[in-house]
């Protein structure tokens with residue numbers, strides 16, 4: 001298993017032995033009968049939200065927001081089969097749901113998800129890994145320096161966010177080390193909210209702005225290792241996630257966070273800290289959505305009139321490419337389009 005512990009791989013491979021529901025204590029007299037498709041309805045099941053996944057165990061928050069709110073430890077019931085359970089999932093739980101020391105309940109159902117953020121190992125790999133369920137915002141965290149920010153990686157996150165139906169926000173950290181403006185300028189052709197922070201002097205204003213963005217939402221952080229995701233989550237929520245150091249030679253983080261964990265934002269809402277990933281493949285994304293979502297988030301200069309009266313997001317893909325290449329979104333737009341075309345090219349898709 002890789003260092004990335006998002007649950008799926010953990011459950012289906014190494015950690016399946018920890019699922020007590022798979023332990024058979026005596027010979028099963030029904031072993032030779034065909035399996036029934038009927039499953040128990042679990043009318044007594046209680047609903048909760050998965051707030052973290054760690055090595056085959058799922059932390060579930062029960063009765064959130066009530067005096068009975070409690071965190072319980074669960075395993076997945078065998079009948080879930082290969083279905084993944086990830087942070088953010090709404091689940092039905094049976095068994096001991098008291099949360100008492102040493103208790104273990106079972107997840108028997110996963111509710112339908114409103115959104116699903118996924119990545120693949122690389123762009124040609126259609127096998128997806130689910131990162132979180134039911135988030136409605138994505139905080140794309142990049143550092144102004146150390147590690148050096150890369151616009152093309154942000155393009156990837158943007159595509160994944162649009163594909164998942166999640167609102168992206170760009171957060172540039174470490175503004176004490178470099179001016180964030182030149183990097184932010186790469187995205188001026190898009191309707192993308194940009195916030196900046198510096199952990200050496202988190203100002204109340206910065207934190208208040210971020211909290212107002214998080215208020216009432218479920219926000220998942222994404223970004224390379226070492227960009228400061230956990231540092232930010234700690235500052236916003238008072239949590240105590242371990243933070244790492246960035247190697248001064250390679251400029252890489254140490255992959256300090258290894259699990260995906262949700263934290264309550266004091267003002268309301270949740271922020272989910274994720275481990276930095278080395279690759280954020282988009283092999284699972286429908287290429288048809290990529291240019292459309294780019295066009296629909298474009299920002300046009302004042303007085304702009306769409307060519308032939310057709311808004312950019314309603315144009316055919318080839319025409320979007322053509323119009324952006326002709327300068328409808330300026331030089332910045334051309335660069336973003338080039339990046340998207342490279343991305344599509346990696347996937348073996350052609351555009352225009």
Ligand SMILES: Nc1nc2c(ncn2[C@@H]2O[C@H](COP(=O)(O)OP(=O)(O)OP(=O)(O)O)[C@@H](O)[C@H]2O)c(=O)[nH]1
Nearest residue numbers: 174199225226228229230231243244255256257276
């Ligand atoms: N100078 C400076 N350093 C920062 C800032 N934010 C975070 N750091 C440092 O960057 C290093 C990495 O921070 P983390 O919060 O662990 O980064 P992460 O994104 O959670 O990394 P992973 O968990 O490995 O994905 C730590 O040494 C932090 O102190 C900042 O705004 N300015």
Ligand SMILES: [Mg+2]
Nearest residue numbers: 229230256257
């Ligand atoms: Mg971290």
